[in-house]
Amino acid sequence: MSVSAKNTLRMAATASGRKIAEFVLESAMERAKETLPDRQLFGLNAKQWAAFQAALDKPPRDVSRLARVLRKPGVFETGF
Template identity: 55%
Template sequence: MTTKTRSEKLDLRLTPAAKQKLYRAAAHRSVSDFVLESALAQADETLADRQHFGLDAEQWTAFMAALDAPPRRHERMERLLNELSIFDESASS
């Protein structure tokens, strides 16, 4: 647990049975510390797949090739981006 000053508060509602379970699980520390530590561990686990992903050697090679490849031409997108917009001054004249 970090020693940084806690300045934010998070409230939650729970059943008496859930509260008792947390008190029993916290054992020899505060329930707040137990809940915070448990919630942060779960958050780290939940966020891990959004921050890091693993690739084997073949997948890595394909990934790098895709990044290094020149962009594909999209004629419809080019046409759309070259058209005058209703927001262009010259389009309203």
């Protein structure tokens, strides 16, 4: 970490009345809470929701190659 980055963190921690470790952890947690919903939640309008539900309700496609692969014993079953 650069000297400049350390100084910035130290000044920000002091200004907020926290130790550097507390300030860094709190800041990282806030950023994580901002980042995760973008990856876990998504919004759909009524038309998109209907299309999504229709896709879920459709029967699965027959993927015979995949079925064959899944029937074969895996490396943990047969050894390396």
